[in-house]
Amino acid sequence: MIDILKxxxxxxxxxHLGISFEEVEKKLTPKILHSLTMMEEAEKMGVRLMNEEEYRYLQTLHLTGL
Structure with missing residues (x-):
């Protein structure tokens, strides 16, 4: 999810002029981790909480080990 946000x-x-991604990541990491947990739980029930393009991008990252 952090990769998608980045x-x-x-x-x-x-x-986002004047804001670094590192600043954003630092503030959002706890919220993102909670969201990821919820997304994983939803996935177990057959619900995907992202659009197809984001899902394919995430799958590509997992397949390439990034």
Missing amino acids: KRFTENKER
């Missing part, structure tokens, strides 16, 4: 953040730098 991808969105870097693709839209003009929206």
Whole structure:
């Protein structure tokens, strides 16, 4: 999930002038970890909580070991 946020953040730098991704990551990490837990629980029930493009990107990261 952090990888997806980083991808969105870097693709839209003009929206985040003066803010580093590291700052964002530091503030959001606890919330992201909670969200990941909830997403994993939902996945077990057959519910995917991200769009297809994000899911494919995440699968690519897992397959390449990044």
